[in-house]
Amino acid sequence: MGRWRVVEQLGVGGQGAVYRVEDIDRPGDFYALKLALYARDGRAEREVALMMTRAAHPHVVRFHGCARWPHPRKGWLGFVMDWVPGLALDVWAEKDGTTFRQLATVGATMARTLGELHDRGVLHRDLKPEHILIRESDGQPVLLDFGVAWYEGAAPLTTGPLPPATLFQLSPEAVSFLWRSSERPGTHYAFQSTDDLYALGICLYRATTGHYPFSEWLPLDMLQLAIVHVQPLAPVLVNPRVPRALSDVIVRLLAKNPAERYPSGAALDAALVAALSNEDAAWDASIFEWEEVPPTQEGGTPERHLLRPPRPKPSWTAPPPAPVQVERQSHGFRSLVLATAVLLLLLPMARVPPVAPGVHAPDEEWVTDVRVDPEPSRYEQAPLPARNQKLAPCTEGLEVELSGACWLSLRQRPPECPRQTVTYKGQCLLPVPKSRPVPTSVDGGTPDAK
Template identity: 70%
Template sequence: MSKHPGDMRSSEVLAPGTRVGAWRVVEPLGQGGQGTVYRVEDVHHPGDFYALKLALYARDGRAEREVALMMGRAVHPHVVGFHGCARWPHPRDGRLGVVMDWVPGQALDVWAESGAPTFRQFAALAATVARTLGELHVRGVFHRDLKPEHIQVRASDGQPVLLDFGVGWYSGAAPLTTTPLPPVTLSVLSPEAVSFLWRSPRRPSAPYAFQPTDDLYALGVCLYRATTGHYPFPEWWPPDVLQSAIVHVRPQAPRSVNPRVPRALSDLIVRLLEKDPRARFPRGEVLDEALRAAVREGAPEWDVPLFAWEADERSIVRPPRPRPSYSSAPPVAAPPAPRRQGLRLALLSAVVVGALVPVICLAPVSLTVPAPEEEWMSDVKLDPVAAPSEQAPLPVRNQKLAPCTEGLEVELSGGCWLSVVKQRPPDCPRQTVPYKGQCLLPVPKSRPIPTSVDGGAPAAP
């Protein structure tokens, strides 16, 4: 993408008082991979405040698709409301700004840890999110990047509001990238999406077709994080290890991490995280009813807070992750004979995963999107230096996303990378990724504002 006079460096933030169309900037709320969010005031109605998400670049197709979604199919009481558009600095050629509801409140995981809700209240909120997703899916709308910070619990009434449809999609929308997957968060990707990514070098022109079960898997990740204080698999793991765990490893049940979690709720979350999408809840409406039925049991365990509190300091006592324990060694699939590196890679996978997280390894399952062939599965880039695959690396957390600086940065998988000129595989330095004879260093995303507000809500006090 060529540079445009209205394009903005990620480190630049509009100053308070800046006029953007009919709105005046009050304060920056945060910056994400696609834009910066501000609290703004309606110039013609002083005292009316909204959130303005201003794209970082002019002619950003993702921002235009988000507007199309929010104006039409994604209109819903539990989806952040749309109020208008503006361009800056030029009203015709400037960067697109989306004006939305300003939703004071807390992200789902923050609310769960600091608001002291009971499991009954939590289940009711989760059921509302499930029903909302189901209604969006019927309209052909998929969020595709559902994570705890995109589920805002509104302070005024405690209701959930879905935020940030920046990578959302609706039936009939034209693809905006040539990559197999959009620039989404790896830790909320479903096993079948990761499996498709492994196969993508053989079908580079075929984008992944998201299904309702993908969004519901991501919701399971959100509920796991909220009820345990942990993600099913740490998001800071190297992408290769995280991908392998998502496809092959069963996380501990939430009740094993936080004994306060009711067994019925724990079982529902485990089902959402099943490797085979056919074993999950097929639709949001089905999950909604299952949650409500579980709560109707009326057991006292539903009426206690999610976490214990210290009596004096009112600080959270977050349950620790249990230590790894195996009744036997995790199974390791034998690689085919032609792949001499396969056994070493499989063993490395078992050792790394076994050392880092308490999990149960699974036998391969038949996915709706077929899993890679065995010879391909043995090269899941667990040892990037030795793996013969030329699969482009996925962006890491807090990495700058495309568009990249022309002539300086390399765009791969929707992320921006720098080529380390003086070194080549297999002598790539740490923090770099080998790819097609280069050592690539992820370009960090500039974050001048320490909060993470993709949806336009202020940081919790």
């Protein structure tokens, strides 16, 4: 494509595909090329304009130029950026040796970066762990993918009430607006800087606990209800290794009321820096516990396996809407209330008051104020799906369904499992990859949109 030789595909999102490319004029110099999936795509053109101007920042992937393919004027728009070798935030956090101090430092840098972008009138609007890469060369975070970003003066492109978004990263106020949108057709949600900071809180929760506050596998209606009505467990209750000060910051980031969150990226940066000043030894501990597994063959090297905490079960912070109000709502809202009854059966009924940042409650209170299932044996915990793994429904008679994903049960049995597999209930399970890439962000659409 022009002066760029395509080497390999790196990923596909809702609006574009990303490739690693080599500069033909300078062999050995590699970059990332993002190519729009649709010709004359207004979002791609807006992203190029943004990357060239207001989004230029030391912690934002750097822009190098653009071109069209296959026709230089009528083809699909593509633009070239730095290729950043490194790991996504959640994957990096699960790397052996990554500490809470390193994570909090990365979080502070991202908070400061977002704050500076917000001051320029730029909103990312699709922040998630895979859009924060930890650069391999220096450990610095780099923010990626401004495909659905917005800036002051940008042409509006959203057709539904919400911009394209990753559903389990939406803020409570965005979901509440979506519910009300059927009463006001044609209205669009005014995304705020607090939405970006809430999404950063989701990213930090995932990095510190190994889980999202609300399972990404929940049905859409139930996920929306959880975001609005359910208080996630504090990270320290999910992973006791988390420093209390860091847990407090994340709890405040995920407050249901945006006015209770940090007002700006600069304020969040200051809070994380202050938390880091604590001399608690937990800051320099590995984020997750690891176990050493003996080698399967004599003379082999022992392997270290991550022990992810069990998935949290949060509790309701507010009762579901009263039936008398439901009768006056749309069919879409009634379906949400019906899902409420199902969610109430799945979640503990104890009401958990939010833990205010800076309040150091005794450990006994943190344990007894919540209801959680007994911790399962670490060896019997169902494996979590891998990235790009095929989700249920699975092929009957061939694949095994666990944690909402598909696995192949191999003939080998523990301890003879290959490296790419996981061990569960005496089986070696191999993740089944997706047959084709799927969009990572979807249009929020209407309340009934799936």
